[in-house]
Amino acid sequence: MSKQSNEWHMLTLVGQDKPGIVAQITSALFRTGAQLGEASMMRLGGNFTIMLMVKSGQSLNELEQSIAPVVAALELHSSFQSINASLHQHELPNTRITVYGADRAGIVADTTSCLLDAGFNIMDLASDVAGDEADPIYIMHIEGIAQNGSEAIETALEQIKIKGVNIDVTPIDIMIA
Amino acid sequence: MAVLDILKYPDEALKQISQPVEQFDEQLLCFLADLEQTMRAGPGGVGIAAPQVGYFKRIAIVDVSVKPKIKHNGCMILINPEIKTWDGMKVGREGCMSVPDYTGNVIRAEKITLQANNPQGELIDYECIGYEARAVQHEMDHLDGLLFLDRLVSRRMDLFKRKVYK
Ligand SMILES: [Zn+2]
Numbered sequence: 001m002s003k004q005s006n007e008w009h010m011l012t013l014v015g016q017d018k019p020g021i022v023a024q025i026t027s028a029l030f031r032t033g034a035q036l037g038e039a040s041m042m043r044l045g046g047n048f049t050i051m052l053m054v055k056s057g058q059s060l061n062e063l064e065q066s067i068a069p070v071v072a073a074l075e076l077h078s079s080f081q082s083i084n085a086s087l088h089q090h091e092l093p094n095t096r097i098t099v100y101g102a103d104r105a106g107i108v109a110d111t112t113s114c115l116l117d118a119g120f121n122i123m124d125l126a127s128d129v130a131g132d133e134a135d136p137i138y139i140m141h142i143e144g145i146a147q148n149g150s151e152a153i154e155t156a157l158e159q160i161k162i163k164g165v166n167i168d169v170t171p172i173d174i175m176i177a
Numbered sequence: 178m179a180v181l182d183i184l185k186y187p188d189e190a191l192k193q194i195s196q197p198v199e200q201f202d203e204q205l206l207c208f209l210a211d212l213e214q215t216m217r218a219g220p221g222g223v224g225i226a227a228p229q230v231g232y233f234k235r236i237a238i239v240d241v242s243v244k245p246k247i248k249h250n251g252c253m254i255l256i257n258p259e260i261k262t263w264d265g266m267k268v269g270r271e272g273c274m275s276v277p278d279y280t281g282n283v284i285r286a287e288k289i290t291l292q293a294n295n296p297q298g299e300l301i302d303y304e305c306i307g308y309e310a311r312a313v314q315h316e317m318d319h320l321d322g323l324l325f326l327d328r329l330v331s332r333r334m335d336l337f338k339r340k341v342y343k
Contacts, residue, residue: 088278124332174280175308176221176272177239177315 008037008085009054009063015076017048024070029054032066037087042126053085093123093143095150096172097157101165103129103136110160111140111167118156119147143172181215181230183274191275192322195226195233197257201298209254209296213238219274224312226319229275237316241309249309258293258317269311271325281329285311 013025022041029036037053056063060080071078099111108127115122124143131137146153154169161167184191198205208227216225216238223243227236240252265287272280288306291313295301305313315325 090278090280092272092280172270173244173308174221174270174272175223175311175315176219176274176280177224177312 006055006057008083009056009060009080010083010085011050011052011054011063011067011078011080013050013052013071013076013078014047015074017043017046018074021048021074021076022050024074025050025052025067028067028070029056029063032056032058032063034058034063034066037085053083053087054080091123091145092174093145093172095120095144095146095153096170097140097142097144097153098168098170099138099140099142099160099165101138103131103138107138107165108140110163111157111165114156114160115142115144115153118153120153121145121147178210178214180218181211183215183219183229184231186276186324186326188275190231190233191228191319191324193228193233194322195228195235195320198234198236198294201256201294201296205256206296208232209236209238212236213240213252213254216240221272221274224316225274226316228319228322235320237313237320239309239312239316241312244308247308248306250303250305253293253303253313254296255291255293255313255316256295256298258291258313258320260289260291260314260317262290264288267307267311268330269308271311271315273315273325275319276324276326279326281325282332283311283315283325283328284330285314289313 026036034054034056037055039052041050054063060082063080067078101107112122122142122144125140127138127140129136130139150169150171157167157169212225212227212230215230216222223241224237224239227234235257237255237258239255241247241249242251263286266284267287268282268284270280271283287310289310290302290304292300292302
């Protein structure tokens, strides 16, 4: 195995939510001398999911070994991937879109395809299914860059609104001071 | 005039409480000119507080007039500012010249009234709404050693904010 010298890796990890997943995984990585970068960790459908940037002088194999005991003990699925990444490169979103409606097939595909066509670059998307089994509601939160301004997005999304989906487009006005 | 260096967190100096201005003199005017120039040189550049340049006096400048279509008071030079009334609450995204490469959601009053000395030492009343009110509250926090990082709310906080205008 070739030595990966101080490159970023993405750790993706998923498993039934149990106490201590985050503390045990990050402690194991810390003990091997790895540096942690940006991360997103959340519960999805009772599973705990982690996307975590890890920088280390170790090979992928060595990194995998370092968390193997925790992964086995907590019955997780994990994988490391070499990625092209850097920190301190945040782009600023200029538009926030909230979408909600009765859950139906295609609501995400419809909305995101429409956004793509309208020149919208998704930077962050989180969605939930709320309501109950009989009447599920789909709620989606999107942030990103509307290349042609938020009005173009609003117009493009009209065709989705016709299908009974509620959509709110708000410019994000970041105040830096 | 000069562009001054901006202190950046984790510099602990940003966490200290600034002292009231007592002398309204030539030296103050010189500092105000430098502070304003520093504000305009920065990214965003709609506000700055004296402690951000390592001068721990209760001075802030806010000028949001570059933003189209909003109500504002022009260039406000706020010395010993005090907020008198708060009204409404709104989540908005903020960043700070002292905290590069991060923006986060903060709840601020939507409408405020305040009193502050002008460079000549006279007491002036202001009314600020929306974006300008947000900038003023952000700057006044600096005078008390608070950063927007001390007031972050979840990114999903947006969910509770439905616009009522339009
Ligand atoms: Zn600031």
